Amino acid sequence: MERSDDYTQRVNRVIDHILEHLDDTIRLEDMAEVACFSPCHFHRVFRSLIGETLGEFITRLRLERALRMLAHNPRANLTQVALDCGFGSSSNFSRVFKQSYGVAPSRFDLKSLRDQRRAELQAAIEEPELRNLLERLPPGENPDGFEVHFVDLPSREVAYLRVLDPYRPGLVTDAAAKLVAWAEARNAADGTWLGYMWDDPDIVAAERCRYDVGVVINGVEPEDEIGRICFPPMRVATLEIRGGIDLEQRALDWLYGTWLPRSGMVPADLPCFESWIGLPFAHGFEHFELDLLLPVEATT
16 A cells, blocks of 8 residues: 555545534544544644645634535524534634634625636636536526436445545546446446535635545445545435536536525535446546435424
């Protein structure tokens, strides 16, 4: 095992732990133990691989979770949002939020941020003639006739490869090919293949996003940079995609911008999954065959 792959796997274990315990107290010493490093070495390795200190990373994830909660429930109680995101109080949440975004949470213009992030994603596409593929579908419109169905999924054990800055050309498809080769060598490539983004690219800068390519498999043993994560049972709103990346983007815009606000539900604190039909990116980026799986729960 190469040391760089070993370090990546250890840091990914820490990230997975943080995501599961974002509303708890998270201490450097505990995360170093999860990674099997001394605290001093862990701090340096984490910053080297992720580009942020552990504290900066945790704060950013907590703020981004708060933004997602407020985006899907603008009337949410700020004190409850603060506590659900790991802040000790609403005053602490407001102080940290203002330090990062310049205004109090109640005055933040989330629409402008989303428009800015979408423009950044479009600008990142190398071929200018393809940038229109990421144009936002206006709320209320459904030109493709999307329909949602509900499915209850059992717990799933997933082997994954994590990609940082996934919008850089080739990174995700290269990771998918590498994981497919790993699974085929273990006669496990016939499992369900997943892709999922841990961050909302309409909120998080593209270079900070994290995307996992995964395959559902039992008895996963982490190896090199391949990690293991267990997802709990969940109810998902599912939507069929058979077309290009523009169709998937419109589906996501409709799902979040039109269907979700009218559904009486909110997203669960889990990523939206791409569940591939067959192997991931079997047709490149020209044609996708997958189902979108959005974990949801009833509003309280």
